[in-house]
Amino acid sequence: MARDPRYDVLFTPIKIGPKIAKNRFYQVPHCNAMGYTEHHGDVAHRRMKAEGGWAIISTEQCSIHPSSCAAPYGERRLWNDYYAEQLRGWVDTMHEYGVLAAVELVHNGLGFSNRKTKEFPLGPSANMVHYNWDPIMAREMDKADIKEFRRWQVEAAKRAVNVGYDIVYVYAGHDIALPQHFLSPHTNHRTDEYGGSVENRARLIGELLEDTKEAVGDKAAVALRLAVDENRGEHGIRWQEEGQAVVEMFSDLPDLWDVNISDWAEDSATSRFADEAYQEPYVAFVKQKTDRPVVTVGRYTSPDTMISQINRGITDFIGAARPSIADPFLPKKIEEDRNEDIRECIGCNMCVAAENTSSLFRCTQNPTAGEEWRRGWHPETIEAKGSDDGVLVVGAGPAGLECARALGMRGYTVHLVEAEPEVGGRVARESALPGLASWGRVRDWRVSQIAKMKNVEVHTGTRLSAQDVLDYGAETVVVATGSRWRGDGVAYTNAHAIPGSEGKKVFTPDDVMGGAALEGPVVVFDDDHYYMGGVIAEKLRAAGHEVTIVTPLMELSRWTEYTLEMEKIMSRVLSMGIELITDHNIAHIGDNSIEIYNVYHEETRRHLSYQSLVLATSRLPEDALYRALSAAPEKLEAAGIRTLARVGDCVAAGTIQHAVYEGHRFARELDAGAIADVPYRVEEVRLERASA
Ligand code: ADP
Ligand code: SF4
DSSP states (O other): OOOOGGGGGGGOOEEETTEEESSSEEEOOOOOSOTTTTHHHHHHHHHHHHHTTOSEEEEEEEESSTTSOOTTSOOEEOSSHHHHHHHHHHHHHHHHTTOEEEEEEEOOGGGOOOTTTOOOOEESSSOBOOSTTOSOBOEEOOHHHHHHHHHHHHHHHHHHHHTTOSEEEEEEOTTOSHHHHHHOTTTOOOOSTTSSSHHHHHHHHHHHHHHHHHHHTTSSEEEEEEEEEOSSGGGSOOIIIIIHHHHHHTTTSSSEEEEEESSHHHHTOOTTTOOTTTTHHHHTTGGGSOSSOEEEOSOOOOHHHHHHHHHTTSOSEEEESHHHHHOTTHHHHHHTTOGGGOOOOOOOOHHHHHHHTTOOOOOSSOTTTTOTTTTOOOSSOOOOOSSOOEEEEEOOSHHHHHHHHHHHHHTOEEEEEOSSSSSOTHHHHHTTSTTOGGGGHHHHHHHHHHHTOTTEEEEOSOOOOHHHHHHHOOSEEEEOOOEEEOSSOOSSSOSSOOTTTTSTTEEOHHHHHTTOOOOSSEEEEEOSOSSHHHHHHHHHHHTTOOEEEEOSSSSTTGGGGTTTOHHHHHHHHHHTTOEEEOSEEEEEEOSSEEEEEETTEEEEEEEEEOSEEEEEOOEEEOOHHHHHHHTOHHHHHHTTOOEEEEOGGGTSOOOHHHHHHHHHHHHHHTTOHHHHHSOOOOOOOOHHHHTO
16 A cells, blocks of 8 residues: 655665665664574574665674673674674675665773673773673773774774675764763773863774775765763763764764764663653754764654654654564555554563573564574464464453464454453553553554454453353463462562561552552562562652652662663652662561561661552462363363463463563464474584684
């Protein structure tokens, strides 16, 4: 179908140095926890985006030298021809689709401590390295080091064009790149011609641009990825100072400006802390100062926001990392006038957490992310059904919704039955919590897709018993009944119920989300360590209660370090006037007070008075229905039920991402015995080649 002409601007070609991009969709450099160690997985992941219509696709950061080693992460490298040859196939894949291939050359400087290569980190000054408080300083680079660094960039750039890259980066962003460390007053304390004034601190960026342009000639364009602001005030890069100065100084020197804010937590802000297009105030000046094309990011998923950004002269390209992960086919869908099919990123940063925990890549919205090669999953297509069985899915949370949607795509006749008046399960409840509204997209996208399917029926307000299921008449039954927060406090720290937890003033997050009337002062106990404790505290504080958070760890919401949110959560709750007591466990819950103690010094006991206590600890599967059905195989047989399965939180409570993934996986594997027997491929490093 022809698209709305308002969106034509998104499909106008544009020149970048000697290259032409076919449209305005630009997958900016982003890591995907695969890199050089899971090369095939990485290529297959990027291939989906090439198929999905992106004009430019970039690698993740690609190290130019062993003195920049990102271990334990398997980030790409261009240290020598071996790594270059590995990337040749990557480039060829992009070219098959007419996509421009970009490579983000990097020297991490202070960003990593070179755990595997044992080389000294390099920095503009003798700074601490930034990675995980590793107790090592950078060596202050002398003139010979700077010369060497420039040579490494040139050699890597030559290798890159040799294997066919169309765009080669100079990278000064995210607080993990040496040229940014030189630019920032935070890290550059030099007194020579590379320190002091902005001109001096920017000198290295200019030299690298000149060097790289000379190295690639007319074979490739040169892009500068620049952090225009570090959100450190006068102690760091500010867009009004260093940002503007650099763009003015080198205005038309790079063939493309890729601009954003630093560090990664600022650039990849979650939806809890930033709305779509949140970088505009920082980067809007760039296009005023250069004739070269500009790309920016901002978790763009709305075509109207995209055209507004271009039409108002903020950017030339719609840069995306997360939106391209959640929907690799985003450009195609706009091009084909299928905007309602866009699977919008929810801004949860589970993809980022995969990188930060060295896990296999994953995405909450797109269960096929990271599985393109391993399981051969395609985000837009799926095998046709393997039988004419009717399917009953019980429970319409993220697992049930995704399972029903994917089975519907396969052509099965599916009935999705939900006890509550509305579908969505935990997503419906949690998206009403402060800052989590975008999470509702997990439900909304699936509901809109299912609505188009004649073979999928949704029934709400119907709680099914085991007998109801037996009487239903479906040959396949999938139980997706979710989980509930437990009320006894058992979790990481307490293996047994906290004494007094049966009291009337003790609540769970489910109670709070269900609208229970709490009286203050309120104590929230966080022994879950993801988002729930903090977000419940925010909700209760916003309702006017005096709120204290108690947690046995040193930080609130400890796991959100991986989603880049922990520091923001800590500062938000403190700025809201919530008291935070870390390192403490609850010994006993009394009628009017709670006895707490320091987990490192148990003798230190004190009492907190309270009127309501919320235990954000752990969850239990709601698996009574599954257990009742599976306990009576003869009844299943008599009812004609050939397959009984359970998916999502009713198996083991996890993240929304886990639930969507498991719902999808069941749908893929139903009636596909061969696939189930060989669940996935494993990438292994070949020792003889690794040592070459
Ligand atoms: P998940 O994350 O695994 O999808 P959720 O807790 O989000 O789990 O969703 C489970 C859904 O199942 C909830 O909306 C709940 O109301 C529904 N549910 C639970 N038991 C039944 C039942 N017996 N019949 C129908 N729906 C049920
Ligand atoms: Fe977006 Fe979350 Fe998917 Fe990342 S994991 S792409 S933030 S939906």
